[in-house]
Amino acid sequence: MPSDPAFAVDIELTRGDTRIATRFAAAAGITALVGHSGAGKSSVLACVAGLLRPDRGRIALAGDAVFDSATGVNLPPEARACGMVFQDLRLFPHRRVRDNLLYGWRLADPARHFMALDEAADFLGIDGLLDRWPRTLSGGEAQRVAIGRALLSGPRVLLLDEPLSALDTARRAGIMAVIERIRDELALPILYVSHDRAEVARLATTVVEMD
Amino acid sequence: MLTADEWGIVLLSLRVNAVAMLVALPVSFALAWVLARGRFPGKVVLDAAIHLPLVLPPVVTGWLLLLAFGTQGPAGKFLAHWFGITLMFRWTGAALASAVMALPLMVRAMRLSLEGIDHRLEQAARVLGAGPWRAFATVTLPLAMPGVLAGLVLGFARALGEFGATITFVASIPGETQTLPLAVFNALQSPDGAHEVFRLAVIAVVISLAALVASELLARRTGQHAL
Numbered sequence: 001m002p003s004d005p006a007f008a009v010d011i012e013l014t015r016g017d018t019r020i021a022t023r024f025a026a027a028a029g030i031t032a033l034v035g036h037s038g039a040g041k042s043s044v045l046a047c048v049a050g051l052l053r054p055d056r057g058r059i060a061l062a063g064d065a066v067f068d069s070a071t072g073v074n075l076p077p078e079a080r081a082c083g084m085v086f087q088d089l090r091l092f093p094h095r096r097v098r099d100n101l102l103y104g105w106r107l108a109d110p111a112r113h114f115m116a117l118d119e120a121a122d123f124l125g126i127d128g129l130l131d132r133w134p135r136t137l138s139g140g141e142a143q144r145v146a147i148g149r150a151l152l153s154g155p156r157v158l159l160l161d162e163p164l165s166a167l168d169t170a171r172r173a174g175i176m177a178v179i180e181r182i183r184d185e186l187a188l189p190i191l192y193v194s195h196d197r198a199e200v201a202r203l204a205t206t207v208v209e210m211d
Numbered sequence: 212m213l214t215a216d217e218w219g220i221v222l223l224s225l226r227v228n229a230v231a232m233l234v235a236l237p238v239s240f241a242l243a244w245v246l247a248r249g250r251f252p253g254k255v256v257l258d259a260a261i262h263l264p265l266v267l268p269p270v271v272t273g274w275l276l277l278l279a280f281g282t283q284g285p286a287g288k289f290l291a292h293w294f295g296i297t298l299m300f301r302w303t304g305a306a307l308a309s310a311v312m313a314l315p316l317m318v319r320a321m322r323l324s325l326e327g328i329d330h331r332l333e334q335a336a337r338v339l340g341a342g343p344w345r346a347f348a349t350v351t352l353p354l355a356m357p358g359v360l361a362g363l364v365l366g367f368a369r370a371l372g373e374f375g376a377t378i379t380f381v382a383s384i385p386g387e388t389q390t391l392p393l394a395v396f397n398a399l400q401s402p403d404g405a406h407e408v409f410r411l412a413v414i415a416v417v418i419s420l421a422a423l424v425a426s427e428l429l430a431r432r433t434g435q436h437a438l
Contacts, residue, residue, distance in 0.1 A: 051337070076343075078341055082338060093332075103336070107345075
């Protein structure tokens with residue numbers, strides 16, 4: 001019997017004048033949401049994370065419904081165990097890197113931890129940044145910290161919103177390698193929003209077109 | 212150093228001010244939050260009502276307090292009947308007058324800082340596992356702290372100098388409602404009070420400077436991440 005898909009999404013929502021409808025089911029690996037800007041890719045991520053409420057439909061993570069308009073299920077974001085890396089990162093400016101990384105780690109049930117701070121810092125190459133303030137980080141460093149913060153919260157899926165768009169070519173390669181290692185070594189299902197076809201061709205296991 | 216009467220005036224002023232800030236701080240933060248984040252009909256009216264004590268002559272504010280909290284006023288009757296509390300001609304009434312006069316300045320400072328906080332940071336906290344209250348306590352509140360402190364300093368300064376609303380609402384009773392500014396005015400009225408006015412003025416300067424230094428030290432401790 002096949003196991004439940006990592007992501008099963010079938011939702012409709014309205015953002016301004018735009019009607020967004022998408023339906024996909026994806027196994028582990030990297031599922032890329034692609035489409036022109038304004039197609040609602042980021043809105044779909046926000047729906048999965050629980051930050052936006054679809055008009056109707058169902059979202060299930062590994063078989064658990066986190067949203068289902070038919071049965072009235074709508075878990076708040078803090079109960080969904082999604083690790084999200086926002087396009088604008090949203091590191092907490094009043095906490096040092098270490099406390100940004102540990103924010104979700106401290107809140108998560110210890111049973112969900114699959115990494116400790118040292119491992120994550122080592123994995124992402126940010127050991128030397130732990131005592132810095134977020135405003136002093138470069139774009140690539142901040143990106144790694146944001147990914148680390150999401151990983152340390154013990155998520156069951158990772159949601160990445162255009163993680164490479166703000167980086168120059170050299171740093172892109174570094175972050176892309178990190179994402180591949182998360183896919184392969186941590187076996188964490190990833191939902192990945194991008195508008196870059198080359199990026200998607202290299203990384204994605206499943207491609208979902210949105211129009 | 213200070214005479215017993217002067218100590219009495221200083222301690223009364225500090226007590227009135229402390230209670231005024233204790234009351235005004237949560238109220239003004241809640242109002243600032245509602246004005247910064249809320250969208251509801253009547254927001255303009257609420258905003259205007261909060262600012263009223265800032266633009267009205269303080270004597271008129273004091274008279275309005277008298278109407279509301281006097282023995283015949285609706286709020287005054289309510290408090291007397293259910294809690295046995297009378298504010299008129301009491302030091303607690305002086306605290307209320309100070310709090311009301313300080314409120315608009317405090318709300319303004321806190322609202323500005325709350326409006327400057329990116330609410331998407333709270334979303335990030337929620338996704339990381341924080342409930343709404345924890346997200347508020349660990350993200351919004353610390354980021355708003357410089358504004359809260361600024362509001363507290365402004366409010367403290369305003370309350371320390373409060374005169375018009377206080378003398379109208381609770382009169383100038385030595386030992387009960389005669390705070391520092393009222394005592395200065397009282398000394399000015401007496402023919403041989405010039406020396407006392409000078410002494411009280413020095414006390415006012417010392418208290419104000421101490422408050423300013425304290426707020427600066429606090430701001431440095433809480434605001435080290437500030438951009």
